[in-house]
Amino acid sequence: MNFLSEYTYYIGAFSLIIIGLYIILVKKNLMKVIIGFSIFDTGIYLFLIAVGYLREGTAPVFSKPGLDAGKMVDPVPQALVLTAIVIGVAVLALAVILAIKIYAHYGTLNLRKIKEQRW
Amino acid sequence: MVNPVLFIVVPLGLAFAIPLLKYISKKIIRFVPALAFLFNLIFALRLIPVVMDHQVHVQIGGFIPPLGINLVAGPVGMLFVVLIALVGFLVSIYAFHPIKEKDEDRYHILYMLQLTGATGVVLTGDIFNLFVFFEILCLASYSLVAYLGNRAGIESAVKYLIQGSLGSGLILIGIGLLYGQFGTLNMADIAGRIHSVQSISVYVPLVLFITGFGVEAALFPLNAWLPDAHSSAPSTISAVLSGIAIEVGLYAVLRVVFTLFGITHMMGLFLLLGVLTLLIGELCAFSQDNIKRMLAFSSIGQIGLLVFAFSLASTLGIAGGFFQLISHTLGKALLFLAAGYMIAHTGSMEIASFQGMGKRMPFTSLAFTIGAFSMVGLPPFMGFPGKFMILKAALHDGQMLTLILLVFILIATVIEGAYFFRVVQVLYFAGEDLPDRERAPVAFSRFVPMFLFTGLIIVLGIYPSLITDLLDASALELLDRPDFIKSIIP
Amino acid sequence: MEIIAGILVLLMIASAIAAASFQDLMNAVIASCIVSLLAALLFYLLQAPDVAMAEAAIGAALVTGIFVIAVKRTKRFEE
Amino acid sequence: MRKLISIILLGMVATGLFMSISQIPFGEPGERIGDHFINQGVNETGATNIVAAVVVSYRGFDTLGEVSVLFTAAMGLGAVIGLVRRKKTHTPIEPASLIVYTGCRFLFPVILLVGTYIVIHGHLTPGGGFQGGAVIASAFLLMYLGCRGKRIRENLSRGLESLGGLLFILLGVTGLVIGRDFLFSFLPEGEAGNLISAGIIPLIYMAVGLKVGSELTGIIDHLIEDTDELPE
Numbered sequence: 001m002n003f004l005s006e007y008t009y010y011i012g013a014f015s016l017i018i019i020g021l022y023i024i025l026v027k028k029n030l031m032k033v034i035i036g037f038s039i040f041d042t043g044i045y046l047f048l049i050a051v052g053y054l055r056e057g058t059a060p061v062f063s064k065p066g067l068d069a070g071k072m073v074d075p076v077p078q079a080l081v082l083t084a085i086v087i088g089v090a091v092l093a094l095a096v097i098l099a100i101k102i103y104a105h106y107g108t109l110n111l112r113k114i115k116e117q118r119w
Numbered sequence: 120m121v122n123p124v125l126f127i128v129v130p131l132g133l134a135f136a137i138p139l140l141k142y143i144s145k146k147i148i149r150f151v152p153a154l155a156f157l158f159n160l161i162f163a164l165r166l167i168p169v170v171m172d173h174q175v176h177v178q179i180g181g182f183i184p185p186l187g188i189n190l191v192a193g194p195v196g197m198l199f200v201v202l203i204a205l206v207g208f209l210v211s212i213y214a215f216h217p218i219k220e221k222d223e224d225r226y227h228i229l230y231m232l233q234l235t236g237a238t239g240v241v242l243t244g245d246i247f248n249l250f251v252f253f254e255i256l257c258l259a260s261y262s263l264v265a266y267l268g269n270r271a272g273i274e275s276a277v278k279y280l281i282q283g284s285l286g287s288g289l290i291l292i293g294i295g296l297l298y299g300q301f302g303t304l305n306m307a308d309i310a311g312r313i314h315s316v317q318s319i320s321v322y323v324p325l326v327l328f329i330t331g332f333g334v335e336a337a338l339f340p341l342n343a344w345l346p347d348a349h350s351s352a353p354s355t356i357s358a359v360l361s362g363i364a365i366e367v368g369l370y371a372v373l374r375v376v377f378t379l380f381g382i383t384h385m386m387g388l389f390l391l392l393g394v395l396t397l398l399i400g401e402l403c404a405f406s407q408d409n410i411k412r413m414l415a416f417s418s419i420g421q422i423g424l425l426v427f428a429f430s431l432a433s434t435l436g437i438a439g440g441f442f443q444l445i446s447h448t449l450g451k452a453l454l455f456l457a458a459g460y461m462i463a464h465t466g467s468m469e470i471a472s473f474q475g476m477g478k479r480m481p482f483t484s485l486a487f488t489i490g491a492f493s494m495v496g497l498p499p500f501m502g503f504p505g506k507f508m509i510l511k512a513a514l515h516d517g518q519m520l521t522l523i524l525l526v527f528i529l530i531a532t533v534i535e536g537a538y539f540f541r542v543v544q545v546l547y548f549a550g551e552d553l554p555d556r557e558r559a560p561v562a563f564s565r566f567v568p569m570f571l572f573t574g575l576i577i578v579l580g581i582y583p584s585l586i587t588d589l590l591d592a593s594a595l596e597l598l599d600r601p602d603f604i605k606s607i608i609p
Numbered sequence: 610m611e612i613i614a615g616i617l618v619l620l621m622i623a624s625a626i627a628a629a630s631f632q633d634l635m636n637a638v639i640a641s642c643i644v645s646l647l648a649a650l651l652f653y654l655l656q657a658p659d660v661a662m663a664e665a666a667i668g669a670a671l672v673t674g675i676f677v678i679a680v681k682r683t684k685r686f687e688e
Numbered sequence: 689m690r691k692l693i694s695i696i697l698l699g700m701v702a703t704g705l706f707m708s709i710s711q712i713p714f715g716e717p718g719e720r721i722g723d724h725f726i727n728q729g730v731n732e733t734g735a736t737n738i739v740a741a742v743v744v745s746y747r748g749f750d751t752l753g754e755v756s757v758l759f760t761a762a763m764g765l766g767a768v769i770g771l772v773r774r775k776k777t778h779t780p781i782e783p784a785s786l787i788v789y790t791g792c793r794f795l796f797p798v799i800l801l802v803g804t805y806i807v808i809h810g811h812l813t814p815g816g817g818f819q820g821g822a823v824i825a826s827a828f829l830l831m832y833l834g835c836r837g838k839r840i841r842e843n844l845s846r847g848l849e850s851l852g853g854l855l856f857i858l859l860g861v862t863g864l865v866i867g868r869d870f871l872f873s874f875l876p877e878g879e880a881g882n883l884i885s886a887g888i889i890p891l892i893y894m895a896v897g898l899k900v901g902s903e904l905t906g907i908i909d910h911l912i913e914d915t916d917e918l919p920e
Contacts, residue, residue, distance in 0.1 A: 034679075053715050178869050186746055662815055
């Protein structure tokens with residue numbers, strides 16, 4: 001139980017990553033796969049932020065005087081996640097437009113049905 | 120001396136400016152990529168003597184590493200920058216001639232962004248920054264594969280995107296794991312803290328990185344996307360994808376394996392993986408009727424050969440690997456350009472439809488033939504010294520496993536020769552009974568890049584010693600890990 | 610505080626599973642939107658207001674908007 | 689069969705990830721480069737929001753790369769959609785109900801204002817170019833959804849996109865021109881906490897906000913445009 005309360009955030013991040021991977025690998029519907037990517041990415045962001053957390057820490061913003069720098073959470077993972085979120089939305093937008101085009105060409109989003117070219 | 124950051128910033132700035140330039144004149148847009156990469160090529164070549172002497176480190180924002188992001192312009196990095204600029208410049212000449220009736224400016228922007236991303240990957244010294252530039256490269260590649268907008272293009276792009284972004288996600292997890300343990304993102308700094316790959320928490324990021332970058336590097340079994348993507352993109356883009364994109368992916372794998380983690384004990388596995396990739400690629404290429412798919416599978420095979428060479432982890436092997444890498448880049452770019460030009464004439468990608476091309480398009484056929492001979496490894500073309508160096512390195516290594524694998528490599532080379540000769544035979548000797556059609560003149564914008572690629576392949580094939588110093592220095596940079604670390608984090 | 614985080618994490622996992630299992634894609638999109646929103650809350654609890662803001666604006670609002678457009682444009686039900 | 693392989697693969701990934709994630713202590717202080725940023729960030733950059741200092745100053749090159757990623761996506765989207773000139777359809781688009789319409793008309797400027805505020809105060813309080821840009825884009829999303837038929841001119845958004853990117857690069861190159869490094873903060877840091885402080889951070893954040901806002905708007909615009917020509 002101690003482990004659970006200690007690692008709540010890691011467990012959440014880990015579960016999201018696994019669920020996202022499951023959707024990506026197993027689901028046949030392209031839109032579903034893209035949703036899986038969104039969940040997968042969210043899990044990764046949560047993991048990164050959790051890595052930078054400091055217990056009882058404050059946000060790394062000197063919004064009012066008297067904040068102790070020693071008790072602030074690590075800003076680096078937050079900066080990385082900010083960048084990663086924007087990259088993620090870029091990839092998702094491209095994936096969505098490709099899905100729309102796939103539907104226009106094939107009339108289906110089922111990935112097993114649209115495999116024309118093989119090895 | 121020019122600041123290496125400009126190799127990234129100048130093409131990027133010009134790419135940003137294209138939508139504005141469009142208002143001034145639509146004509147000049149197609150010359151912008153050539154301009155950018157000519158700049159890179161000239162100044163990168165001038166920087167090479169400096170780099171051979173000592174690595175050039177660039178801080179960004181005025182913060183010393185590991186606090187800020189730094190660029191490392193060592194021999195390896197500059198070798199790739201020159202290669203990217205060279206291919207970028209020559210292939211963009213090919214695009215002077217309007218290719219499609221579609222939006223031209225977007226093509227040029229994406230093309231420049233793709234190569235800028237590649238340049239960023241090979242220059243940066245920060246693992247997260249590498250990831251960001253890698254994403255630019257990948258995203259531009261996905262879009263360009265789908266550029267023609269036909270069924271095959273869109274479908275390949277979707278496949279490519281799914282596998283590629285899965286890989287990127289894994290890389291990001293790996294970065295998070297490394298930061299959690301070592302508290303830094305600078306590659307040299309991390310490398311200084313990884314003394315041995317023993318514990319599971321160092322081993323997992325390594326696997327994640329190899330998997331993630333391996334997708335782009337087309338390592339077996341992560342290369343299911345490659346044949347479709349390379350064959351359904353426009354020919355110029357296929358040339359860049361085969362000549363630059365997968366090599367940059369391989370660079371990332373090399374950086375991670377040699378510099379970041381400093382692995383020495385798993386090389387047998389990589390040797391095996393390389394030969395497996397080689398055999399599968401060549402066998403699949405042999406059974407193709409579609410010329411672009413054949414070339415794409417041949418790229419997989421070549422990547423396998425490169426992985427084999429680099430996994431020997433000796434100066435000789437790595438230098439040979441780099442030589443073969445350059446040879447593959449130039450040869451494959453030439454082959455795709457020549458094939459693309461012939462496809463544009465016949466309107467078909469079937470090899471059988473190229474009958475009699477030797478008479479109708481003599482120069483293009485000759486260029487294709489030279490590229491094919493170089494790819495197989497015939498003297499006096501560039502592939503010969505490359506394969507010879509790898510052979511020598513493998514014999515020098517002398518281990519039982521290496522020697523056994525060498526036999527398979529020779530078999531693969533024979534297969535490679537068989538399918539390339541088949542195409543050459545179709546070009547020149549098939550279809551004698553066809554009525555003599557008139558010769559098609561070569562457009563100037565097509566002639567120049569093909570001619571220069573051919574020239575480079577022959578010159579470097581005859582005088583390989585022109586670049587061996589640079590290759591040895593590159594091999595040393597990869598192998599001498601403590602020195603690399605010390606030069607950045609004193 | 611830990612209990613709140615635990616509940617939020619559980620809810621988040623539940624919505625992620627829901628997003629995986631819904632046949633109706635519109636519902637799946639909404640579920641993934643909820644995942645993003647809960648993640649934004651967790652970011653806030655983890656003292657990352659910047660990221661919480663970005664995740665709420667991008668992950669929850671924009672991405673959901675894009676998904677909704679895509680689902681409307683294609684098939685609504687998984688086959 | 690395929691499902692089985694996927695599940696086995698998933699199991700392997702899960703085990704590996706679990707074992708390595710559990711090695712990383714949660715919430716413990718460690719020796720990290722982040723410590724330096726927290727302790728010295730205000731002195732070195734003049735920004736009170738350390739995340740902004742890291743994003744724009746210490747790791748500014750990432751941000752440049754990241755706006756390029758977004759630019760790539762916007763261009764890729766345009767390329768994939770292809771050459772569909774916006775048809776001059778004068779067919780009246782079904783109007784939203786009056787309440788929705790008025791609400792959107794009212795909210796639109798407010799959201800724009802909030803977005804701009806978030807961008808401008810990025811170096812002082814949580815927020816900044818990405819968040820503000822996203823908020824601005826969501827204002828346009830609202831406009832598209834609530835008041836159908838209203839559009840931003842495509843040329844305008846593409847022009848702003850270019851300007852934002854060029855501004856970023858120019859600010860970076862200025863550092864080189866004065867003989868220092870790329871993206872060097874050449875303006876005085878000022879007094880931490882003031883609106884006009886922190887060197888070039890606010891300027892870069894404005895460029896980023898401009899670029900992110902116009903690009904996300906462009907992406908949404910492309911998607912909607914593509915939707916509209918769909919024969920129902």
